[in-house]
Amino acid sequence: MNIAYAYWRTGLALLALIVTACLPAVTSSYYLLGVLTTAFYLAVYAMSWDLLFGYAGEVNFGPTFLIGLSAYAAGLCNTFLGWPVWVCIPIGTAAAMLGGLALVGPALRLKGPYFGLVTLVAVLLLGHAITIFSGYTGGEIGLALRDILTLSSTGNFYYALGLMAITAVVLRIVVRSPLGLILEASGQDSVATEALGFSVIKFKVLAFMLSALFSGLAGAMTVFYFGTASPGTVVVVAVTVQIIIATIIGGRRSIIGSILGAVFLVVAGEFLRPLGELSTTAVSILALLVLVFAPNGFISVFGRRGAR
Amino acid sequence: MELLLQILISGFIIGAIYALGAAGLTIIFGVSGILNLAHGAIVVLAALVAWYCALQLHMGIYWGGLAGVAAAVVTTYVLYALVVLPLSRSRQMAADELPVFLFVATLLFALILQGLLEWFFGSTPVATPALIDGVIHIGGNTVPLNSVLIGVVAWMVLGGLWLFISFTRLGKAMLAASMSPRGLAIIGYDIGRIHLLVWGLYGLLAGIAGVLLASFIGASSGVAINLTATAFTIVILGGLGNVLGSLAAAYILGFLGTLTAFLIAPSLREIPGLCLLIIILYLRPQGLFGRH
Amino acid sequence: MRSSKLNRPLLAAAALATGVYCVAGALPDARAADAIAVGVIAPKSHILGQAIFHAAELSVAQFNARGGVNGRKIELQEYNTNFSAADSARAFQRAVQSDGVVAMVGVFTSEVALSLMPWSSRLKTPLIITGAASSQIPERVHAQPERFKYVFHGYVNSAILARQGCIVAHDVFTNNPRLKKYDRAVIFSEDAAWTKPVDAAYQKCLPKAGMKVVDHIRFAPDTSDFTPIYSRIKNDHANVIMAAIAHVGVKPVVQWHQQQIPALFSGINGQAGSSKFWDATNGATEGVITGTPGLAGAPLTDKSAAFYAAYKKRFHVDEPAYDAYTTFDAMSALEDALGKAPNTSGDALVKALEQTDITGVLGRVAFHGLNDKDAHEVVFNEDPKKGQSFVGFQWQHGKQVIIWPPKLATGHVVVPSFVAAGH
């Protein structure tokens, strides 16, 4: 271990954080802050997803199952029970973690795309449930919340930045720790990892719990940022697609990669707005190009060894 | 009795269209091991092009349909040449990660295609004219001749596919490739060409399914994802790579949905299918009719 | 090896920071022109979205030609919702915080409309929703007037539409001496939140209109095959389908026609209002009856015909969709308010909008007060002199023929042969 190198890296990450945190002082564009707020929440989704996909080796095509559970649990608590935001967010997160627990069973039994399909179906079922119970959930129209996090753009920016920073730090500590080592090993070859004396189930449960924790937090905070919870923002497959694209074009198995990917995705979408209705298509084309020609993502462009 | 007959007739037509779409998907998986998420988008493309050519360019329904199928085949080759081939040859990822990358890449392709379709044709649903007008009465049920024709055409195409696979050398080679690509290579077949053939055939089937769909119930860019999901459910239920299994699964799913809509509530139509899928995946991951 | 390792995070961080600051630099913070920016927001790929953009453009062009707000022109900024609540929220922020937009008009999907309401209050910018019919819009404004006072609803809510559907049905076919009795109705709704108040209103008003509700069917919005549903309707011996559909449109109508279901297709049918519906269904819509705020320049007011002519000339479109009319009237109200408000602040505009009383293309334009049940919703009345009004029409030979109200009617209702034969 090169201690100086580790310090360097921590220093740089801190520098990037400080630079970003100073942004509200530099720019008077609340709009930019709004864009970045969305990007930061997406980054949290992406990091949580990557913990499962990149490290634990689980192809989860239903991150919005966890996000949606949390968003709606928190939203319902706020709308119908009138509980304050800071109570609803933990409740939502707990719902997401229960959902994560429910996914562990299939994850242990099924491989790769098959597990992916189960998670996809879980999302579809959640969507159907929202429609069926539209009396409570508001169906396709969505749920209007009584409260929001804060009115201030700067405030929302710092909430999102804070969550992203905490997520990044915690996940980074986890994946760099002995725990992360075992997690990665069990994702790569669960039989061999078992043979080294690790009970893989325990670590898979942990991975799902961590992923659910952060995507749940972000999901609940997202709805309190928007002021509404609707399938279009937290459940539909399009959101999943965004998360997957952000992770992969940023560079999987990399915390900073997920952040880069998410920020790129959102900011590129804004930049390409002059293209009108083709802007989303243009972003997809860009993402596809990255995927085909640099499958290891942006992060590989910055001189990192192939993440095999 | 009348109700039962209605369920049977309705299930027959819907099942045939489902089967048509899923047959191509499952062949692709059998031969190349690729789960193509752009499926729904390609089906919709065929439907919209057929509609556009038939009505906006006044080419008539038959030429329009042909144009739709041709568009699907061309797009399929574009997908193969620009996305699938380069990724399969890429050395930048571990071999076991390739399926996931292909999965995501086809998903992106679907999004791009969907965006372009929306831009060109708009997102409003459209339906092509009926191929023939009139209705027939079967046991007290009114059935449009067009629906009967669609069911018949779908079955004829499925029959043609069966004939192709069972009785032509190329078709047999294709089937053989899904059992043992290596076996095919050692007897002197160029696997690359077989892949080209399979993707072309897939485009053809998806295109025909799209054109029939446009005539039967209409299509819009928004339904692409649902079409993909349905086709996937069928393919997984039937066992990946198993054409006959897909056929059976298409009918099981078609009848299950129709029965639910008839007997319980139309709004719950999709749910039994999804639950069945989860149960099957859990108990029998190789599908109801999977071989392996 | 070592150096590239060191470079990676450095480069990544640098890229991130540069990217962020590039965006900061690239986006203008404020507008420098003296024009007043007004935003219009809708999905660009959809017919209903295009109608919103067109109507707003036409209104602004005419307004600016008349001299604008004391010489200041209005500049229209267009935003795409992409049907996504998240995209729309971002677009709204951009509009207000970056493009200096003072008010926003548009939106026809309820999900997007409801998700924009909190942003309207947060950004203190008036939002006039011109396409979505959710009754939740006025309900929420009514429930939290302080918070949602910036939101106006330039279209009537779905409960009113349902009641209007009953009235049209009653006048046109239930109580039409020329026709056999059409009095057994099935409520036929897509399973969505917006249809719940519609269904409730149908349950109440259909018996009043002389019809018996024989069944109530709700189906999934992604239903592809309606055969089972139509079988049930046939088994019910119903002869009227009172629809509440918007997301589905082509499929039920095409299958109704193909399977020759012996029941009139009436009620709320979001897509059938569009002139392109004939092409989209290949004429299967022949005989479908529905209502819409404005149609073919039906002369509800003295402005209707001029708008219709100008719209057709400018955009080469056969027929403006319903939300072209509502958007045009909302824009007129906004232009009026801009002229009367002391400044362009959100609160001043809200005050001015609340005072609106002008004649639009659909009738009088005025908004309910915050204390009314339909808070900040445009006033509806069957008499165009008292409020926004409504026509009923039927698709006949590729044309939308007005069949209600009688004094505007350009034709009579025609019962499709397979419906008539079914009795």
Place this chain on the structure above:
Amino acid sequence: MAILEVAGLCKRFGGLQAVDEVSFAVESGEVLGLIGPNGSGKSTTLSLLMGVVRPDSGSVQLRDIEIAGQPTHAIAKRGMAMVFQHSRPLHRQTVLENIQLALLPDTIFQLCRAKQLVQRAREVADRVGLTAVLHQHPDALPFAFLRRLELAKALAADPAVLLLDEPFAGLAPRETREFSDLVVSLRGAGCAVVLVDHNVKAVAGLVDRIAAMHAGRKIAEGTPEQVTGNAHVREVYFGKSLDTTPQAPTARTEHDGRRLLETRIESVHYGQAEALRGVELHVDEGEFVSVVGLNGAGKTTLFDSILGFVGYRGDIQWRGNSLDGVKPAARASAGIALCPETRALFLHMSVRENLDLGGHALNRQARVEQRDQILKLFPVLAERASQSAYTLSGGEQQMLTIGRALMARPRLLLLDEPTLGLAPLIIEHISDALEQLQQDTGLAILLAEQNLTFAVKHSRRIYLLETGQLRWHGEADRFVAEVGADVL
């Protein structure tokens, strides 16, 4: 006192009794070799011991504690460790970190590395000779080091019993020796070792005892000499008798001596592992040549190179022309037919369809003629012509594989282990068919075999392939005398 005692272990996969009543015992400090041909159940036995696969019945006692049926990690904690044949180290971590992984406790409450962890990892690395590469990443290491890394991970927990699954596969001879020495050194540490390999010879110098397996059963146990001398074992490995002198030259028709195939392969690599090195051989027209060698020697790789399925350095010539850049399909069409060890049949197609696909390049009439000829050669296939290939017995499938290859009227037939897992009677049958074939058509055959009897009986010349290199080359008659005894 035995530290590991296995009694009556059984495992069934569908219709296959993979492990059948296997019993043995290993003591501390003892090395037991478990040998057997492919598919004899030895690897499954290891999996059963480790708990990767649950046994149907039987007992496994480790230090007198019953562990059969327990989960793998529990068995590992009781002192069992295993080196898998195909393992994937963490590629983004260094060797040192990979070893640290194996030293970690099984708990989720560990966010910091314990101080002594690195020290212990270094010690383990030192024990297996990885000290020099501690800070390198696995994908930068030669294959032999990866094997050592796996050994290091297995040794990290100081296991009482170490299971090694084909530890020498893919290693060069020198590397094999070094690795053997490592294993021997474990004996001193009181560790019991169970080692699986095909090859008696490779393990002879290192094991105390050998248990030989065949078709799921243990057929012999004893010292290497005892097992090598065991008649049953010899029969399983070499057929009825090794002493068969080459038969009358009826099998070898006159060949006109024109060169058909000539390989000058410098090397073939699979990732880090070197599979072939310096293989120069040739086959003349009408000739019957064998490449003999045990499993893992590189025979299949050689055939794959000839058909162009794997990349190679060097050159392969077909009738005087280089095959460089020629695709597999074109090589097959040029007259090289392969019968792979896996058979690669189209299992869900009928026998006739399989044959017809083999002759796809012929016109209809020629195809029918050729098919009739092959059905005459293998009459049993004619009876089963419309049955699906998967319903055939192993022998029939092998015949079908050969038949399909012959449908294309090849000049050279590559036969990869045609006798594997087949009953002697069937082997006789195939043997007769091949003889007749050569007589009738003058086809050249290149056979890869570990069944020496079969190879010696038919071939004119024999190449001996060992760990990817040619060890010996000569006339078949000289083979038994010069190297026969050495091969076992």
